[in-house]
Amino acid sequence: xxxxxxxxxxxxxxxxxxxxxxxxxxxxxxxxxxxxxxxxxxxxxxxxxxxxxxxxxxxxxxxxxxxxxxxxxxxxxxxxxxxxxxxxxxxxxxxxxxxxxxxxxxxxxxxxxxxxxxxxxxxxxxxxxxxxxxxxxxxxxxxxxxxxxxxxxxxxxxxxxxxxxxxxxxxxxxxxxxxxxxxxxxxxxxxxxxxxxxxxxxxxxxxxxxxxxxxxxxxxxxxxxxxxxxxxxxxxxxxxxxxxxxxxxxxxxxxxxxxxxxxxxxxxxxxxxxxxxxxxxxxxxxxxxxxxxxxxxxxxxxxxxxxxxxxxxxxxxxxxxxxxxxxxxxxxxxxxxxxxxxxxxxxxxxxxxxxxxxxxxxxxxxxxxxxxxxxxxxxxxxxxxxxxxxxxxxxxxxxxxxxxxxxxxxxxxxxxxxxxxxxxxxxxxxxxxxxxxxxxxxxxxxxxxxxxxxxxxxxxxxxxxxxxxxxxxxx
Numbered sequence: 001x002x003x004x005x006x007x008x009x010x011x012x013x014x015x016x017x018x019x020x021x022x023x024x025x026x027x028x029x030x031x032x033x034x035x036x037x038x039x040x041x042x043x044x045x046x047x048x049x050x051x052x053x054x055x056x057x058x059x060x061x062x063x064x065x066x067x068x069x070x071x072x073x074x075x076x077x078x079x080x081x082x083x084x085x086x087x088x089x090x091x092x093x094x095x096x097x098x099x100x101x102x103x104x105x106x107x108x109x110x111x112x113x114x115x116x117x118x119x120x121x122x123x124x125x126x127x128x129x130x131x132x133x134x135x136x137x138x139x140x141x142x143x144x145x146x147x148x149x150x151x152x153x154x155x156x157x158x159x160x161x162x163x164x165x166x167x168x169x170x171x172x173x174x175x176x177x178x179x180x181x182x183x184x185x186x187x188x189x190x191x192x193x194x195x196x197x198x199x200x201x202x203x204x205x206x207x208x209x210x211x212x213x214x215x216x217x218x219x220x221x222x223x224x225x226x227x228x229x230x231x232x233x234x235x236x237x238x239x240x241x242x243x244x245x246x247x248x249x250x251x252x253x254x255x256x257x258x259x260x261x262x263x264x265x266x267x268x269x270x271x272x273x274x275x276x277x278x279x280x281x282x283x284x285x286x287x288x289x290x291x292x293x294x295x296x297x298x299x300x301x302x303x304x305x306x307x308x309x310x311x312x313x314x315x316x317x318x319x320x321x322x323x324x325x326x327x328x329x330x331x332x333x334x335x336x337x338x339x340x341x342x343x344x345x346x347x348x349x350x351x352x353x354x355x356x357x358x359x360x361x362x363x364x365x366x367x368x369x370x371x372x373x374x375x376x377x378x379x380x381x382x383x384x385x386x387x388x389x390x391x392x393x394x395x396x397x398x399x400x401x402x403x404x405x406x407x408x409x410x411x412x413x414x415x416x417x418x419x420x421x422x423x424x425x426x427x428x429x430x431x432x433x434x435x436x437x438x439x440x441x442x443x444x445x446x447x448x449x450x451x452x453x454x455x456x457x458x459x460x461x462x463x464x465x466x467x468x469x470x471x472x473x474x475x
Contacts, residue, residue: 001041001044001045002469002470003202003203003206003250003253003254003470004203004206004207004468007044011037011040011041012257012260015033015037016260016261018033019033019034019037019261020187023185023186023187027182027183027184027185028152028154028155030185031152031154031155031158031181032154032158034158034162034163034181034261035154035157035158035161037163038158038161038162038163038166039053039161041163041166042126042127042161042163042166042167045126046123046125046126049125049126049128052090052094052125052128053131053160053161054157055086055090056086056087056090056131056132056135056160057135057156057157057160057161059082059083059086059087060083060087060135060136060138060139060156060160061150061153061156061157063079063080063082063083063139063142064138064139064142064149064150064156065149065151066079067079067080067139067142067143067149068142068148068149076143079139079143080139080140080143083136083139083140084136084139087132087135087136088132088136090128090132091128091129091132094123094124094125094128095124095128095129095328095329096329098329126167127166127167127168129326129327130165130166130167130168130169130171131160131161131166133171133289133292134159134160134171134172134173135160136296137171137173137174137292137295137296138156138159138160138174138178140296141173141174141175142174146175147174147175147178150178150182152181152182155178155181155182156178156181158181159172159174159177159178159181162177162258162263164253164254164255164257164258164261164263164265165254165255165258165265167250167470168247168250168251168254168470168472169250169251169254169268169286169288169289169472170251170254170255170265170266170267170268170287170288171288171289171292172265172266172288173266176264176266177263177265180262180263180264185261185262185263186262187262188262190441191259191262192259192260193441194256194259194439194441195255195256195257195258195259195260196256196260197256197436197438197439197440197441197452198252198253198255198256198259198436198438198439199252199253199256199257200256200438200452200455200456201249201252201436201437201438201455202248202249202250202251202252202253202254202256203249203253203459204249204455204458204459205245205246205248205249205252205424206245206246206249206250206253206470207459207463207464208420208458208459208462208463208464209241209242209245209420209421209423209424210241210242210243210245210246210249210468210471211246211463211464211468212417212420212462212464213238213239213241213242213245213417213420213421214242214464214468216234216235216238216414216416216417217235217238217239217242217390219235219414220232220234220235220236220238220414221235221239221390221391221396221400224399224400224403224404225399225403227407227412227413227414228407228408228409228410228412229403229404229405229406229407229408229409229410230409230410230411230412231412231413231414232400232403232404232407233404233412234412234414234415234417234418235414236383236386236387236390236404237383237421238414238417238421239386239389239390240273240379240382240383240386241417241420241421241424242471243386243389243390243471244269244272244273245424246470246471246472247269247286247470247471247472248268248269249470250470250472251268251269252436255267255268255436266287266288267287267435268286268287268288269284269285269286269287270283270284270287271284271428271432272284272285273375273379273382273425274360274375274428274429274432275356275360275375275378275379276355276356276360276371276374276375276378277347277352277353277355277356277374277378278340278343278344278347278378278381278382279344279347279352279353279354279355279356280355280356280357280378281378281382282340282344283357289323289326290323293319293322293323293326294319297318297319297322297323298315298316298319301315301318301319302315303315304348309349312348313345313348313349316341316344316345316348317338317341317342317345319341320337320338320340320341320344321334321337321338321341322337323337324336324337324338324340325337327389330393331393331394332388332389332391332392332393332394332397333388333389335388335394335397336385336386336388336389339384339385339388340385343381343385356374359432359433360375360432362433384401387400387401438451438455
């Protein structure tokens with residue numbers, strides 16, 4: 001079930017009414033409704049994969065309880081290992097089996113051997129990378145004694161499968177989200193109204209901007225040899241905005257929907273394209289994933305607390321590369337992550353990786369010339385990496401970049417996407433100090449309501465009605 005579908009437009013208000021009507025009975029009944037609604041929501045894609053969510057939830061629920069009573073270090077490590085192997089085993093089989101088999105066959109052929117391994121046609125379950133990471137982080141935190149395990153299996157299963165963020169995040173932590181399932185919730189109308197505003201903004205970014213840019217991106221990447229350099233540069237720009245609006249749009253809808261049910265989800269995007277260096281970019285882009293890899297990969301590897309500077313830098317490269325591989329079974333994602341790791345190294349080596357932590361041009365309408373250069377150079381590096389993320393293969397990415405740099409820079413085609421980008425960037429620049437761009441409740445009524453109706457009108461006039469799936473569903 002897509003957020004941008006008629007089915008969800010019926011599902012959401014129906015679930016909302018039933019959920020708050022059940023408040024008169026008990027919290028457990030409310031959580032049971034959320035669990036059933038979440039499984040129904042996911043089952044609309046393919047009910048056969050509901051078993052994977054249930055298995056992952058059951059294993060980690062049981063491991064959490066055992067970890068609470070276990071005292072022997074080896075037994076506790078064994079329990080944690082069971083959770084890690086189960087979760088990563090499920091993820092690895094469904095997402096990476098074919099990749100590793102094909103890579104092995106290719107490597108063998110280059111060495112002069114003929115390998116004949118059977119490659120299964122495995123369907124990738126929607127959102128498997130998100131809910132396995134969310135469930136796995138629970139057992140790791142229980143093992144570290146950062147959170148107390150729950151014995152309420154309904155609350156835990158609902159936490160893992162919570163439908164607003166089940167398919168594409170944010171990847172929540174048990175310490176933040178699980179306690180919200182264990183305590184009584186009440187409808188806060190002010191938060192619910194803000195949730196509706198954030199849903200509206202997320203839908204606008206998805207159906208108006210991302211979905212209108214999608215065919216222009218496809219045209220530039222599929223037929224790159226037929227376009228000049230400026231048009232190909234526009235194609236990369238369009239993809240950068242498309243994936244941002246598509247993914248952050250999903251996060252906005254997820255966060256806003258959760259607020260309707262009395263839940264607070266973590267922020268996942270914070271205007272990343274206004275970043276002044278790569279360090280700031282990764283503090284603003286897909287925040288839930290970057291912090292997940294920081295806490296569960298980078299720090300366990302040793303983080304910055306190592307005796308060797310080279311070891312520290314290696315930890316960074318490994319973390320970025322693995323985070324790239326998380327996105328998909330293709331070497332292009334590995335290169336994308338590795339490139340960002342290389343971008344990040346100079347900042348760490350000079351001690352400037354935490355230099356920009358505030359809002360750019362805070363208290364001013366316009367940035368300084370220095371800030372413009374910083375944002376422009378950072379965005380250029382991000383654009384280069386996006387070519388590998390979007391391309392079908394490394395050779396495709398290199399050919400695209402080569403053609404973009406060597407073909408004549410003439411008057412570009414595919415210009416019709418620029419007004420959408422200009423509108424987005426103008427709104428987000430003005431609202432860059434807000435949690436989301438449509439947080440305008442403090443403005444006068446004569447500004448607020450025309451803004452809402454204008455966005456709705458634009459969605460009806462220019463929105464894509466094909467119910468295009470979100471890009472991150474494939475991850």
